[in-house]
Amino acid sequence: MDTKAAQYWKANLRLLVSLLVIWFVVSYGFGIILADALNAIRIGGVGLGFWFAQQGSIYIFIVLIFFYAARMNALDREFDVHED
């Protein structure tokens, strides 16, 4: 494999892993594992853990996808692998 393609793939994987860590933390972490502890903090009338499980995680998922799409478009150009 030529090194440029390998570097592109590495950069992609780095980005993927960091975004998936956030994905895991807001849903499984805040929404399930830590929910009881976070419920001590109130957001309006509900606990923060409950809010992450039923609202917050979904908003963050959207941000993650658009962030990934934007970053990857930049990476595609940087490594000159974009479509014409």
Add this chain to the structure above:
Amino acid sequence: MDLTTITYLVVGATFALYIGIAIWARASTTGEFYIAGKGIHPVANGMATAADWMSAASFISMAGLIAFNGYGASVFLMGWTGGYVLLALLLAPYLRKFGKFTVPEFIGERFYSQSARLVAVICLIIASVTYVIGQMKGIGVAFSRFLETSYELGLYIGMGIVFVYAVLGGMKGITYTQIAQYCVLICAYTIPAVFISLNLTGNPIPQLGLIGSMTDGSGLTMMEKLDQVVTDLGFAQYSTQVMGSKFNMFVYTFSLMIGTAGLPHVIIRFFTVPKVKDARSSAGWALVFIAILYTTAPAVGSMARLNLHQVIQTGPVGEETANIEYANVPAWFKKWEATGLLAFEDKNGDGRIQYYNEKNAEMAAKAESFGWKGNEMTKVDRDIMVLANPEIAGLPNWVIAIVVAGGLAAALSTAAGLLLAIASAVSHDVIKGMINPNISEKGELLASRISMAGAIFLAGYLGLHPPDFAAGTVAIAFGLAASSIFPALMMGIFNKKVNRSGAIWGMISGIGVTMLYVFQHKGIFFVPGTAFLGDMGPNWFFGISPNAFGGIGALVNFAVAIMVSKVTAEPPEHIQHLVEDIRVPKGAGAATDH
């Protein structure tokens, strides 16, 4: 005008619209039938994907499950949205770059094996048919209420309508129809939610109403009020009740997330966008449109639960006059009783309705002292909650009519998308790919229409005795997709060393172990009475419910595939090059043409 007339008018108008679009856009070539050419904008594609995705499970069933499972139902909310992150990051761009018509086609080429392709087709059909059963349950409920008939008759009518436009249309028809359906279903879902939120909390935005305060002068927040109402009746506290256990919720969420990313009818959507970079953003747009419904659903569920209890229990628990008299119940109560999905039995013969948790020992003792002889709401089918919600809240008839139309739009759009995935697997992968490569375009179209019809009849038949509520049945379908298709796709892209035998044995063991677990608790092919272990907590492996077991099946799939690949021959050189090629967007241009 009375409710029935308005409902006929609204439902009739929306159906005329869908069928009109399907006929106008009727597919003429096989390429159009499967993937609508290539010119669909990411935002339009996202909207159609959202309609395709949000089925009877999301629209009709999910808020009902949230209403009765409270915090525990978060698994559906996170599971059915978080999967889009996986889809956008791990699958969609690469499958678009690969650029073929179907999911089994990718698996067949990447694992250089017709057997792998056949195994993928079988997994796809099993998962999709199970999914369609869930839709049939939803359609049956909606039609039975709307036509005031039995659930079974409602189901037969729904089958007929699905048949007409899925079989005539094809993808192109379906894409435009689905954009129309999205608009209908999202209005139908949010309009009553806005009114109900306004009634209870004074805030027109349901997402804010959920965290807002009551306007009834109690000074409580909506959630505190709800927690108080349900715990007073001996039910679990809404905001903290778990589904099974925290561990079960974890596995359940995982299963739904990877199932989302492994369902062929959603993946197939990302073959239709013009470019690789559109595949990435398309998933984001789809999730935006999905999130409008998904962030509204917790408000719908919690407020419906509150309203339901307040209709029946009009004052303090235990006061004799605080339970509504059966003679005075609102009209919706009797209408739903007629469908058999709601049932009341006056156990203590006082003519009033007592609805409480009789399984709670403390509450049961209290109830006895009130002269109550058991919970009298002997059946409250969760799937009626969304449809009954506007009636329970006393909203005008036209709102109720729109909700019925929206529920049908959701169920029909998803059923059609799934049937298309099944049809393309049979006609394109099995008949054209394996049996008769020289089949004419006409022959291929005919074969796909026949397989659609077959799938409708099978799912309709099994839908007469669905294994669970609509959302539960659909969750099982996700588990089946999670345990078979997602791991094979992901490893195909991210692990060059996974070979033919690894993929085949991985899929077989993943779906095998999941099906075994589901069937032992739910009955063989869901036929009642064939389960050899009861469907209850103590019989579950580590407390994992059958609906959630796909997550474990997926881990089995990954482990088996990697181990088998280690001890058998590496994939050939050209396959490793193929994997390197799909990892970069460049050169994706003409890929969808055969």
